[in-house]
Amino acid sequence: MSGPEIERLIQALAKLPGLGPRSARRAALVLLKKRDAMLRPLAAALTETDAAVHACGICGNLDSDNPCGICSDPRRDPTSLCVVEDVADLWALDRAAIFSGRYHVLGGVLSALDGVGPEDLAIAGLIERAKAPEVTEVILALSATVDGQTTAHYVTDRLADCGVTISRLAHGVPVGGELDYLDEGTLAAALKARRPV
């Protein structure tokens, strides 16, 4: 029907999260129609990103600078480290612009099922950083899943001798969330952590 190149492009596009085989086909056609406006810029952006972007040697963030823009920013509070699972979580927190310290990307969570052990995560680097005299607080911003909480426990144990305050994100009702759509675990946590008004 169409050439093998188009089929390969559709298959490569279909692997992207959010695109299925049907929308990948549509995307391929749009790319082929708008070669100058879409196809070539995308191909160039992919190649440039591949060449320029690497994981920060300190925190694990993805950036074209190493150390990354956050680790090398002198305005960032050096006393506070926020531990996240993934670069996506780091970006989400940084977009919210509510944390002025630095980050540490674990690169995943412990998972017996997926065979992810402590040595697969950037935990040694975290201990190293937490031992630095200027660091006084480590915030664990891990998923509220079983694996996330297992990881949080493990990291807390490992950080015990580093002389830092360890905290975790609060559980509760999401802002804008409706009560009757929430699961019981969240409701129980929100009730237990209720605050006087």
Place this chain on the structure above:
Amino acid sequence: MSGPEIERLIQALAKLPGLGPRSARRAALVLLKKRDAMLRPLAAALTETDAAVHACGICGNLDSDNPCGICSDPRRDPTSLCVVEDVADLWALDRAAIFSGRYHVLGGVLSALDGVGPEDLAIAGLIERAKAPEVTEVILALSATVDGQTTAHYVTDRLADCGVTISRLAHGVPVGGELDYLDEGTLAAALKARRPV
């Protein structure tokens, strides 16, 4: 937060139909995580497709061969031409594997609003092909929209002297469609074209 290359990649991905800014960010991160399995194959597929794939000089299909695989396939019935708006429609019909003739891609439909006139569509080429002695039928597989039907009327007029039978796709209830979700126009067309059982 992250380098300008990543931002450019996210912007290029967000232009794809089906991906918004949020899912483009997620896709960019996945691509950066799986460089060998996803980023580089996608970059290569884009560049290869750009270089290899062109519109068929006869029917307008996108293919790495010119004439395309359909136009050059001797097993295809040379008497029947199916007129479609877009390459996507051609692919959809060809996936269904119910038409054994050849196609003709108009490249759009007439639209006063969008300033698309007959000279913007591949109508001259269609007339030329319909005049060939072996062609006996032209099937208009255009959208059942106002613009699509205007285009069908115009093409029918232009084909009047070509000595071909002109037909259009049947209107009716989509197979698997539920009646109470259908619009009145479709129901009226289906009722009018009712068939004895």
